[in-house]
Amino acid sequence: MTAGQQIQESDVTGATVWLTGLPSAGKTTIARELAGLLRARGRRVEVLDGDEIREFLSAGLGFSREDRHTNVQRIGFVAELLARNGVLALVPVIAPFTDSREAVRKRHQTHGTPYLEVHVATPVEVCSVRDVKGLYAKQAAGEISGLTGVDDPYEEPESPDLRIESQDQTVPESAAALHALLTERGLA
Ligand SMILES: Nc1ncnc2c1ncn2[C@@H]1O[C@H](COP(=O)(O)OS(=O)(=O)O)[C@@H](OP(=O)(O)O)[C@H]1O
């Protein structure tokens, strides 16, 4: 490759898309569905899955307010680095507290990196029936406590870039709604 053929970094716009919502809301499913769609078109995409992050980057952290904040800041740091380098970073992580989410948004703003917040707004009544990991049943049986949306806070985003009502949609419909937003913002 000659100097004149260098790829222009500005040709590839990265972004972080944070999917916040309750356990079993559909965050991971939507992120993976969209990642598949975009990768098939050659887009560089990474899904920063909450469970995976807690196994490695956030190993040892629990679910206190402080630990959740630390977890979210670490993920925000990695997502911003990826996004700044042209990757679309999809982040299906609960992030229950407004101040934690705002700190991540600020980090992106500081670096001029695009950041979108998506509220996967599935009601707790639907999430607890889905109960993908059996957490709602465990909480009801008194085996665990501090479950987000049940006996731990979830502060809903007031003005997300997109709100997805997954209880009224199929998975492809929800992924398409997010894809449409990315296209509209020039990020797909
Ligand atoms: N007490 C409690 N409250 C909420 N969630 C719990 C809890 N214990 C375990 N889990 C499971 O942990 C998964 C990852 O959580 P996150 O890292 O996304 O949470 S946080 O943003 O740090 O609050 C989260 O994954 P998702 O179900 O994909 O949301 C939960 O399944």
Ligand SMILES: Nc1ncnc2c1ncn2[C@@H]1O[C@H](COP(=O)(O)OP(=O)(O)O)[C@@H](O)[C@H]1O
């Ligand atoms: N429109 C939808 N979008 C996302 N998930 C949906 C939708 N409709 C039904 N589901 C189901 O809801 C569950 C969501 O689980 P998951 O994605 O693991 O949630 P979370 O990552 O928010 O904890 C999956 O079983 C998924 O198939």
